[in-house]
Amino acid sequence: MNTQKLPHIVIVGAGFGGMEFARRLAHAPVQITLIDRHNYHLFQPLLYQIAIAGLVPSQIAYPIRTIFRKQKNLTFQMGEVNSIDLDSRYIRTNGSVIAYDYLVLAIGGQTNFFGLKTVEENGFQLKSIESATSTRNHLLKMFERASREVDPDQRKALLTFVVVGGGPTGVETAGALAELITCVITKDYPQMDLKDVRVLLLEATGSVMVTYPDELRKATINLLHHKKVEVLLNTKLIDYDGRRVTLGDGRQINAHTLIWTAGVRAAELADRLGAQQAASGRVRVAPTLQLPQHPEVFIIGDAAYFEDEHGQPLPMLATVAQQQAKATAQNFQNILKGESPEPFHYKDPGLLATIGRNAAVARIWGLSFSGFIAWVIWVVLHIYRLIGFRNRLVVLINWAWDYFFYDNQVRLITRE
Ligand SMILES: Cc1cc2nc3c(=O)[nH]c(=O)nc-3n(C[C@H](O)[C@H](O)[C@H](O)COP(=O)(O)OP(=O)(O)OC[C@H]3O[C@@H](n4cnc5c(N)ncnc54)[C@H](O)[C@@H]3O)c2cc1C
Numbered sequence: 552m553n554t555q556k557l558p559h560i561v562i563v564g565a566g567f568g569g570m571e572f573a574r575r576l577a578h579a580p581v582q583i584t585l586i587d588r589h590n591y592h593l594f595q596p597l598l599y600q601i602a603i604a605g606l607v608p609s610q611i612a613y614p615i616r617t618i619f620r621k622q623k624n625l626t627f628q629m630g631e632v633n634s635i636d637l638d639s640r641y642i643r644t645n646g647s648v649i650a651y652d653y654l655v656l657a658i659g660g661q662t663n664f665f666g667l668k669t670v671e672e673n674g675f676q677l678k679s680i681e682s683a684t685s686t687r688n689h690l691l692k693m694f695e696r697a698s699r700e701v702d703p704d705q706r707k708a709l710l711t712f713v714v715v716g717g718g719p720t721g722v723e724t725a726g727a728l729a730e731l732i733t734c735v736i737t738k739d740y741p742q743m744d745l746k747d748v749r750v751l752l753l754e755a756t757g758s759v760m761v762t763y764p765d766e767l768r769k770a771t772i773n774l775l776h777h778k779k780v781e782v783l784l785n786t787k788l789i790d791y792d793g794r795r796v797t798l799g800d801g802r803q804i805n806a807h808t809l810i811w812t813a814g815v816r817a818a819e820l821a822d823r824l825g826a827q828q829a830a831s832g833r834v835r836v837a838p839t840l841q842l843p844q845h846p847e848v849f850i851i852g853d854a855a856y857f858e859d860e861h862g863q864p865l866p867m868l869a870t871v872a873q874q875q876a877k878a879t880a881q882n883f884q885n886i887l888k889g890e891s892p893e894p895f896h897y898k899d900p901g902l903l904a905t906i907g908r909n910a911a912v913a914r915i916w917g918l919s920f921s922g923f924i925a926w927v928i929w930v931v932l933h934i935y936r937l938i939g940f941r942n943r944l945v946v947l948i949n950w951a952w953d954y955f956f957y958d959n960q961v962r963l964i965t966r967e
Pocket of ligand 1: 589599658659677678853
């Protein structure tokens, strides 16, 4: 077979969208080059588990070359894509120039600090293995420092943990952190007085989990209170100097830890396309997920701005990225047969978030669940969605151990 004649598809990004798309074209008569700045696929929904010392990075990441070992029509290249020439149809990485017939951009997103420079400099975020690991190191260091601190005010500031953003990531992080402290850390530091510890969840609007139905928002707040998380609604953060959080109403909170989960925007490469961007820097795409004026370019996942039938932008979720990847792969099969691509329609699979042990909220098949049943659904689904049998098994054993022995195993402070 002469592969030279096959259409060359370049996929940028081996996250949820890029990987799903590439897999679905495994048997198509195309030549695929998959590019990512990392050599692994990262399961971002469990990043907070790295931060709270529940899992190690290798359990939620998987080497891309291993995933595609058997896919004969795909070549992987590790590299940073710096620029794209849409007219001449090539991309430039930090080591090469690659021409394409079709381009699929699945570049995902990055943390949006909304211009709050001091938060970006002094706060922590959960977007990569590196950022989650440094959050873990920092959290554990705070307990070490607090254990030898004699000044009570200083000790309280070391043990005050502020999570900003009442979306699923903020809720999951705050709940898991509170649980780490009450179930595990107190055993390691028997002298520690829990009265000195505060976990706060700050949310600028009047509710957590704004996209969830009312009953689940209320259930989330109850579950957070039960875990001893202080939820501050209608609370806007305006500054953080690494020691003190300043709120919009002038109040200040002494805290040595701030974890920012309040915003995501499209990855930076989206800004360099010269294409029309909407909110959060996402690129406006046609109903078929093609770039207007460049039908050979498809944009999927977090980087794409796509409105549903009610005119609402689709959320930045793995489920959206995967469904768009599936639809785009189907459209490629159509294009290869000389047919036109079909518009994309999102099927909402429901909502799911955990707030710690035995505590989660879920909306599935139009039904709302909270508490233990939702938590079991969350555990099963997340283990199932991990890549690699070994990762699934190890995570299952790890969680079972933590569950029965109240023990988060990865309490290591490592040098960065
Ligand atoms: C902490 C956290 C928790 C989340 N929890 C959930 C959840 O519970 N449920 C859910 O559905 N979604 C969740 N999400 C969102 C979900 O992870 C994203 O919606 C999903 O990853 C988007 O898929 P994607 O393919 O668009 O991008 P990603 O999966 O982010 O993949 C993008 C890839 O592109 C690569 N890349 C980007 N720019 C370049 C470049 N210039 N050169 C080379 N490579 C590049 C990146 O390295 C990355 O591998 C969570 C996200 C985070 C951060």
